[in-house]
Amino acid sequence: MSLTTERPDTEDGISPRQLLIEGLLNVGPALCAYFGLRLIGFSELHALMAATAVSATQGVVKMAWKRALDPVSLLVVPIFGVSLIIAWLTRDPRLSQVTNEVPGMLLGTYFLVSALIGKPLTELLVAKLWAGGVEKLAGEQGWTDADHGSYHRLHVHVSFWCGIFSLLFSGLMVVIIYSFSVDVVQAVNPVVSMFTTGGLIVGVVVAIRMYLRRKERALSGQ
Structure with a gap:
């Protein structure tokens, strides 16, 4: 990553x-x-x-x-x-x-709770998928404690909204399940879930990249 x-x-x-x-x-x-x-x-x-x-x-x-x-x-x-x-x-x-739909509900709850307790899930995922990358970048750019705090707060916000979005989507799917036929739901649900999950992943990556680019420009301008 x-x-x-x-x-x-x-x-x-x-x-x-x-x-x-x-x-x-x-x-x-x-x-x-x-x-x-x-x-x-x-x-x-x-x-x-x-x-x-x-x-x-x-x-x-x-x-x-x-x-x-x-x-x-x-x-x-x-x-x-x-x-x-x-x-x-x-x-x-x-x-x-x-x-x-329970896995999506649990994932959304996990995102939300992780943000509320100050241990955002997205930060843990980035640390695992891009092992040592943030630390290396911080060392190269000379991040201060304030910079590390700002990066952490970014993940708190991103994880919070990922949780809200996931729970809203799961709730919407429950409404759709009881509003349409089983055949229609079975055709729509997996495809919509696939694109929604992909969009969520892309959105998280884009948000983090935009933050890192802004941070890089700000530090290089000092």
């Missing part, structure tokens, strides 16, 4: 094309499973259960392929399991679809 002004967007980072491909690989199999089964006459409930099982299997395979415990997969795989159980017990596909 590259946040400095000296490197191209694609170097050491994730390009929009990569985000799109990864997003399609994440949502494509489940969509194919759902609408493939619907086309051959399966009910909404059974097609949804199959799609949920495919998504859960993807998460397990991803962890096995990487030979590492992926935090996101560790969160969503059990929730997909709960969604399957709810669908089986209640025979209500909409309730199962609502259950699938």
